[in-house]
Amino acid sequence: MxxxxxxxxxxxxxxxxxxxxxxxxxxxxxxxxxxxxxxxxxxxxxxxxxxxxxxxxxxxxxxxxxxxxxxxxxxxxxxxxxxxxxxxxxxxxxxxxxxxxxxxxxxxxxxxxxxxxxQPLADQVSPGSQIxxxxxxxxxxxxxxxxxxxxxxxxxxxxxxxxxxxxxxxxxxxxxxxxxxxxxxxxxxxxxxxxxxxxxxDYTNLKYGIQLMMWGYFKKMVIADRAAVLVNTVLDDPWSYSGSILAVGVLFYCIQLYGDFSGGIDIARGVARMFGIDLAENFRRPIFSTSLTDFWRRWHITLGAWMRDYLFYPLSLSKPFGRLGRFTRKHIKGKLGKILPTSLATFIVYFVIGIWHGANWRYVAFGFWNGGIITLSLLLAPQFLVWKEKLHINDKSLGWHIFQVVRTNILVFFGRYITRAPRFLTAVWMVKETFLHPNLPDLWNGTLLSLGLTGWDLAVLWIGVAIMLAAEWYQEKQGPIRPMLETKPVWFQWFTTMVLPLAILFCLGVLRADYIPEGFIYQQF
Incomplete structure (x- = not known):
């Protein structure tokens, strides 16, 4: 259902x-x-x-x-x-x-x-056998x-x-x-x-629950399901498109996944709130993450917390890891010897998060991608401090913050090549095509309008993304939106949280002529 x-x-x-x-x-x-x-x-x-x-x-x-x-x-x-x-x-x-x-x-x-x-091993041991x-x-x-x-x-x-x-x-x-x-x-x-x-x-619980559901449906049906049309067209048959179009397909997949997952979480929390139940926060504006570690603290928060409490701590505090720690501190000088066991436990956690998503080589590679980058960043942290000091980088400056956010989103973007491609080797080929054969004129010669979305659809999509990100930017800087809305007249609250979203959902979402509902991506995991 x-x-x-x-x-x-x-x-x-x-x-x-x-x-x-x-x-x-x-x-x-x-x-x-x-x-x-x-x-x-x-x-x-x-x-x-x-x-x-x-x-x-x-x-x-x-x-x-x-x-x-x-x-x-x-x-x-x-x-x-x-x-x-x-x-x-x-x-x-x-x-x-x-x-x-x-x-x-x-x-x-x-x-x-x-x-x-x-199966290949079984064929060697007993030709013709089938597992x-x-x-x-x-x-x-x-x-x-x-x-x-x-x-x-x-x-x-x-x-x-x-x-x-x-x-x-x-x-x-x-x-x-x-x-x-x-x-x-x-x-x-x-x-x-x-x-x-x-x-x-309770009127407040019912109101907040409905409002949260409406926000979730907006992100899912107006943004994610619309982006899915282009994503499916390009990435289900990546061999038919140039590198620049493949990059656009992955970008739209990032948009689809962002709206799909966060929208589904909002709907779930909204339904629970109508019963007076506050479900745990599971999504906290990961678009503003300053590192890949920070991204996973904001994306699927409860999965990361589960892995921390029931996998990372038991691993890092176990006797084998204790012995490993004593060995590395004795034989590897400096900070590396001290943090190597913890870094290994961290790598295992993010590798497990990768394969948690599914049984496929691309999810194994996704685990290596996240675990490898995060573990390497831990190991190189002392060197990063030296480089920042030599380059006179101010950690508190706006420019450095923007650089961190952009860098993190680029890492996440390339990670999405792995999870959305049909196979891992196809993902590698897609990345290669993006850099070696981009064919940039495809971005403005009309090719984009042949991928299932009209110019109107693209405009609606980008406006929807702008609204979603504006709301998240406000929450990131000012806190929850509800207290601000509570200062407005009741008619304004309901118009902005119910009447307007309903009109948008019906006109631009579920009732549009070419609307094809998409299942929630994380449902398959």
């Missing part, structure tokens, strides 16, 4: 109505029912995977909660001994939860890629609900909070429907209390 479909809007409208009409103690049941309807309509039988994940983490959480309770109930002088006694069992429970879910994710998302890699491929359907949002659920188990293991004893309530946390398309990846202690809270209908 797409966010941009009529059935989804009907589901939201009915769910909100039922939620506030039900007795407050049963409001969470309305959220669970809506989530099950959403998933059953959008994923069919794959809803069983959601139940499977919920069941494994429920059992794991209860077992860990039991061990934690034994430790807390013991006298202080005995707690250390009890912790040591049950440590293997507790780790075994976490290992079970991780394997039960990540093995499932691997089979569904990565097995066929692995089988294709191993079986998985024919299972990839469930909607599986990466999101598995990461969210495993994070819950690890937090219970760390005794951060008590496990949920009601399976249905935990199932709601695992499957809350606004998150299922493209996140954010929630934390149990932040999200679960909101899902289970008792509320009365």
């Amino acid at each position: 797409s966010f941009t479909s009529l059935p989804f809007l009907v589901l939201v409208l009915v769910s909100v109505g039922v939620y506030y009409l039900l007795p407050k103690k049963g409001q969470w049941v309305a959220l669970l029912a809506a989530s099950m309807v959403f998933y059953c309509v959008g994923g069919g039988k794959t809803v069983l995977y959601v139940f499977y994940t919920a069941a494994t983490v429920y059992v794991s959480g209860r077992l860990l909660g039991h061990f934690n309770a034994l430790r807390r109930a013991a006298p202080k002088e005995e707690r250390k001994a009890i912790t040591a006694k049950y440590k293997p069992y507790r780790r075994g429970v976490v290992l079970f939860a991780c394997l039960a879910n990540f093995v499932l994710l691997y089979i569904l998302k990565y097995w066929n890629f692995t089988a294709e890699l191993l 079986p491929l998985s024919e299972l359907v990839l469930p909607l949002g599986i990466s999101y609900f598995i990461f969210q659920s495993v994070g819950y188990v690890i937090d219970v293991y760390r005794d951060k909070y008590q496990p949920e004893k009601n399976f249905a309530k935990l199932l709601l946390f695992v499957s809350f429907f606004p998150q299922m398309v493209q996140g954010p990846i929630g934390r149990f202690d932040q999200l679960a209390p909101q899902l289970l809270a008792q509320r009365s209908a």
Whole structure:
């Protein structure tokens, strides 16, 4: 069920109505029912995977909660001994939860890629043999609900909070429907209390939720889906175009992805806000990032935070990395010996973020691209300081800030060649064509108007991008827009946040004659 479909809007409208009409103690049941309807309509039988994940983490959480309770109930002088006694069992429970879910994710998302890699070896060992491929359907949002659920188990293991004893309530946390398309990846202690809270209908929540949804639909349907027309025309058949047109195609893909992902997050947060629920921030104006690290702190924030808390810290603080650190400090002089283990952990994190996106060599390369640049920047940081001092660069100057922003966006731009090209080798060829055979006259000889968008479409697109970036610039410099709007008359607030966006959506978006709805890009991840 797409966010941009009529059935989804009907589901939201009915769910909100039922939620506030039900007795407050049963409001969470309305959220669970809506989530099950959403998933059953959008994923069919794959809803069983959601139940499977919920069941494994429920059992794991209860077992860990039991061990934690034994430790807390013991006298202080005995707690250390009890912790040591049950440590293997507790780790075994976490290992079970991780394997039960990540093995499932691997089979569904990565097995066929692995089988294709191993097939030549199988042919050598046993000519004519065929490694079986998985024919299972990839469930909607599986990466999101598995990461969210495993994070819950690890937090219970760390005794951060008590496990949920009601399976249905935990199932709601695992499957809350606004998150299922493209996140954010929630934390149990932040999200679960909101899902289970008792509320009365609140005008502000409804207003803010609708306004946020409208802003998301504007970015998705007016900007992203319009840019997708040119992107699909060029990048689905890149061999038919010159290097300059390929660069335009990638640029429009950057626009499409920016509007698509941020718009989807706004819709998800807007729907949740109508129920009085604040989902975690997942997108914070990455266009203004000053480094690739800063970009990933702003883009898919909750994925980066998950990787930091459940992969980077466990890796960098593990015994093997501790031994590596002692070795490098002893045998490699200077700062390099001190930061090398941390840099390696950083590289692994960004490499995993790359392959999280999908089972394809281009995503492996995307992981290397981000991980390599970020790790290299960490290793060369002392040298950068020397260069800046010699060049008399003022770190606080506007010019240096602009340079950092432009540099970061160029790095992101070339990274998009990798993720959007049909294959990794095609991406390499596209970059080569961009520099060696640009054929610049294609940018003004009418070729752009033969790529599926009319001059009017291009004008609407660029105006839409300008509006989106102007709003983000205001937020970056002044903070949230809502407080400013609250100072205006009520009619102005509703005109700018409802009437005008609706008119734009209908005239320039969904009702335009050649409108073709595009699925959300991050939905496939």
